Amino acid sequence: MLADSLHMGQILSNLLEYMMQYTHSDEIKMEVTTQTSLKEGLQLHFNMWTKLQVKDKEILFDSYYDEDSRKYIGLGLFVAKELTHLMNGTLEVVDSVDGYQHFEIMLPIEEKNREKRKYRLPDKGLINKKILVVDSSEISAQATEKLFAYFRAEVKVLTSEALKESLPNLAMFDIIALHHDLFNFKILEALKKVKSTQDVKVIRLDNLFSSESNVRHDVIDINLVKPLTQEYVFDTLIELYETHKPVDIEVKQDETVRVNKVSLPIHRERFKDTPNINLESFSAFKGAHVLIVEDNVINQKVVMSVLGKSEMTLRVANNGEEAVAYMHQNVGKVDFIFMDINMPVMDGYSASEKIREDSRFDGVAIVALTALVSEHEIDKMFDAGMNGYLAKPVRIERLYSALDVFLSGSKSEIVVQKTPRKSIDTSLDGLDVKDGLSHMKNNTIFYKEVLKEFIDAYTQSDALFEKLVKEQRYTQIKMLCLDMKGLTGTIGAKEMHNVINEIHQHIIYKKPELLHSYISRYNMEFSKLRSAIERYLAT
Numbered sequence: 001m002l003a004d005s006l007h008m009g010q011i012l013s014n015l016l017e018y019m020m021q022y023t024h025s026d027e028i029k030m031e032v033t034t035q036t037s038l039k040e041g042l043q044l045h046f047n048m049w050t051k052l053q054v055k056d057k058e059i060l061f062d063s064y065y066d067e068d069s070r071k072y073i074g075l076g077l078f079v080a081k082e083l084t085h086l087m088n089g090t091l092e093v094v095d096s097v098d099g100y101q102h103f104e105i106m107l108p109i110e111e112k113n114r115e116k117r118k119y120r121l122p123d124k125g126l127i128n129k130k131i132l133v134v135d136s137s138e139i140s141a142q143a144t145e146k147l148f149a150y151f152r153a154e155v156k157v158l159t160s161e162a163l164k165e166s167l168p169n170l171a172m173f174d175i176i177a178l179h180h181d182l183f184n185f186k187i188l189e190a191l192k193k194v195k196s197t198q199d200v201k202v203i204r205l206d207n208l209f210s211s212e213s214n215v216r217h218d219v220i221d222i223n224l225v226k227p228l229t230q231e232y233v234f235d236t237l238i239e240l241y242e243t244h245k246p247v248d249i250e251v252k253q254d255e256t257v258r259v260n261k262v263s264l265p266i267h268r269e270r271f272k273d274t275p276n277i278n279l280e281s282f283s284a285f286k287g288a289h290v291l292i293v294e295d296n297v298i299n300q301k302v303v304m305s306v307l308g309k310s311e312m313t314l315r316v317a318n319n320g321e322e323a324v325a326y327m328h329q330n331v332g333k334v335d336f337i338f339m340d341i342n343m344p345v346m347d348g349y350s351a352s353e354k355i356r357e358d359s360r361f362d363g364v365a366i367v368a369l370t371a372l373v374s375e376h377e378i379d380k381m382f383d384a385g386m387n388g389y390l391a392k393p394v395r396i397e398r399l400y401s402a403l404d405v406f407l408s409g410s411k412s413e414i415v416v417q418k419t420p421r422k423s424i425d426t427s428l429d430g431l432d433v434k435d436g437l438s439h440m441k442n443n444t445i446f447y448k449e450v451l452k453e454f455i456d457a458y459t460q461s462d463a464l465f466e467k468l469v470k471e472q473r474y475t476q477i478k479m480l481c482l483d484m485k486g487l488t489g490t491i492g493a494k495e496m497h498n499v500i501n502e503i504h505q506h507i508i509y510k511k512p513e514l515l516h517s518y519i520s521r522y523n524m525e526f527s528k529l530r531s532a533i534e535r536y537l538a539t
Contacts, residue, residue, distance in 0.1 A: 002110040003044070007083045011091070014076040015048060015103055025051035029139050035106070043089075046105040054101045057093050065509065072505055082508070126237050127152045129174040134158045135205055136179045140226070144177065144205070147233045163187075170194045175240070177203035177224070183217065191219040201240045225376065232376055264365055267388035267405055268378075273397035274404065281400060282310035285407050288335045289313040293323040293351065294369065295343040299392075302449045303338060303369075306396055319343040320351025331360050336406055339386065341370040341377075349384040356385030365406035369394060396445060428535060430528030436492030447491075451533050454487055462526040469515045477515070478507045488529075496525045 012030075019028050028050040035045045054060055063078035084091040089107035096102050121127055131153050135141035138159055145155045153175075158168070160182060167187075170176060171194050178187070183204065194200050204217075206225045221240060224232070274281075290307065294300050295318050307314055313333075317323040320343055327334060337355075341348040348368060355361050368381045368389035381389050390402055437447050461480065468477045481504035488497035499522055506514050 003107060004087055007087060008107060011080045011083050011105065011107075012046070014080040015105075018077055019048065019050050019052055019103075023050040023052055027137060027139060034109075040106075040108065042109055042111050044105075044107045044109050046103070046107070048103040048105075049096065049100075050102070051098075051100050052102065054093055057101070060093055061091070063509075072509070075505070075508075078508070121151060121234070121237060123241070126241055129153045129237075130172060131155045131175040131177065132158065132168065132170070132173045133177045134160055134163045134179060134182060135177075136160065136181065136207075144228060147228055147230055148175075148177075150230060151233070151237060170200065171198060173200060175201045175203060177205055179205050180207070183220075188217065188219055195219055203236070203240075235376065235380070264363065264387050265405060266382060267402075268382065271388065271390060271398040271401040271405070273395065274400045275397070277397045277400045279306060279309050279396070282307055282312070282403070284310075285403050286311040287313075288403075288407050289315075289330075289333050290403075291315050291317060291323060291326060291334050291337045293317045293320065293337060293343070293348065294340040295319055296340075298446075298449060298453060299340070299369075301453075302446050303394070303399075305449060306399060306445060320346030320348060320354075323351050324354045327355055327358075327361060327364075334361075334364055336403065337364060337366045338369050338390075339366050341368055341381075348386075349380060352381075352384040352386050367402050367406070395443070428532035430493065430495055430525065431532035431536065432492035432494055433536060434492070435494070436490070448537055450487075451491060451537060454491060455530065455533055458484060458487075459530065462523045465522050466519045469519055472512065474507055474512050474515075478504065481507065493529050496529045499525050 016028065016030075028048065031047045031049075033045045033047075035043050037043075061074075061077050061081040063072055063074040066073050081091050084105060084107065087107055089105060091103065091105050093101050094104050129148075129151075131148050133141050133144050133148070133155055134157075135144055138157070141157045141159075145157050148155050156168075156173075160179060163178075163182060167190055170190060176191065191200075191202055195202070201221045202219050204220045204223045206223055222236060224236060290312050292300060292303050292314065294303070294316065300316050304314060304316070315326065317326050320339075322345075323337070323339070324346070339348040339352060348370070352366050355364070355366065365388075366386045368386050369392060370377070370381070370389055371392045378389060387406065388402055390398055433447075436451075437444065461484070465477065465480065468474075468480070481500050484500050485497065485504065488494075488500055499518065503515065503518055503522070506512065
């Protein structure tokens with residue numbers, strides 16, 4: 001599906017922020033569905049519920065300037081409403097049957113591919129399972145129930161309080177999925193007893209940020225880390241009932257069996273840092289042919305800038321389909337592939353599987369570049385034929401280690417010399433480097449690349465802003481502000497961000513007569529920011 005994800009994210013963030021601030025509950029539920037009509041076409045329908053009481057629904061999305069605090073009040077909801085309107089959607093506050101109010105959003109989307117992906121279990125014995133689900137909250141349990149019910153499972157949902165008060169007959173179920181907090185001594189003993197007499201599968205439901213994630217116990221068959229997806233549940237059902245029986249293969253006299261002529265290592269653990277690495281260190285892999293499969297332009301430039309001095313042959317593919325085509329056009333040339341996971345057209349899993357189908361690429365190492373590092377996702381990477389993975393944002397010390405594991409045989413031994421680190425001034429006038437680096441998870445190389453992109457894109461923005469004000473082109477000024485607000489906040493340009501924010505507010509509240517007074521201030525702050533970025537990039 002195609003839509004304006006940037007503005008959609010801002011709308012949802014503003015609404016959730018408001019709900020978190022004013023709810024009378026400790027829980028918020030957001031349900032997303034698709035709706036199709038002849039008049040409106042395909043739309044995403046968001047329903048957002050909590051215990052929210054709105055007294056004046058008619059003016060909820062209005063905002064005003066408070067002279068005392070010198071701030072705009074209610075700006076978040078106003079912006080959410082305006083952005084929804086710009087996207088040709090609707091945003092309403094609606095009365096719920098329980099006496100509270102909830103938000104409903106309808107946003108138009110474009111369907112990229114009408115062929116819906118279906119998950120068909122390979123064995124009829126995997127459907128119609130009786131499943132007990134007890135999660136941290138009823139809403140969370142209901143979400144899990146829907147995912148299992150897709151496979152025609154008979155799902156019973158209990159609250160954690162009900163389970164603690166009285167244990168049901170556990171022998172009635174084929175699968176028991178419990179929140180990780182519920183595995184006390186009583187529950188464990190009950191599960192152990194029922195598993196001793198029949199084949200009951202036990203799932204431990206973990207939170208994404210649980211400190212006890214992936215804890216194993218004799219009675220636990222598998223750990224699932226929320227949020228769950230349909231594919232995740234599909235893989236889980238297969239894994240729970242997968243049998244690992246030895247298979248006898250009869251080879252007839254005229255038949256040949258294809259085996260990998262080159263045995264590549266499988267690096268299941270995270271790559272460790274190689275100490276004292278700098279950009280010149282990558283010349284150890286001089287002559288290697290590396291394919292970078294990544295759809296994000298900035299991420300492409302980050303990896304290219306790290307490896308740029310190595311004298312390796314570097315090529316970029318924007319998605320998995322391009323990568324597969326490049327491999328077939330350059331048989332025998334590519335030595336190593338950095339493979340992003342989430343990409344349009346064809347993802348990294350599918351691309352890796354297609355590459356591994358061709359025995360000519362058996363000697364090519366594939367290392368995933370991914371922000372998805374859950375146990376489930378890592379297993380999928382290796383099942384697809386990948387040899388290792390690097391978590392984003394990528395550290396150059398681990399990037400080097402990954403190349404070293406798979407390309408070390410093609411390079412001579414080198415001695416990595418320690419280069420003294422230059423002291424970095426984090427108190428530059430106009431740029432808070434420490435704050436900017438915090439948004440980049442302290443990845444200096446990535447931060448510098450973003451700064452370069454910012455300067456390339458907006459180096460003439462001061463002159464542009466002055467021109468737009470004089471020509472009274474307020475729509476273009478608004479677009480400039482929307483483009484620069486997020487970036488200036490991300491890179492640590494706090495003063496510039498404040499200026500942009502004030503200009504944007506005057507545009508929103510139809511006070512264009514005040515913009516002339518910002519020309520000199522914009523020029524001054526942007527000049528300071530530009531100088532600070534240039535100084536930092538020179539370090």
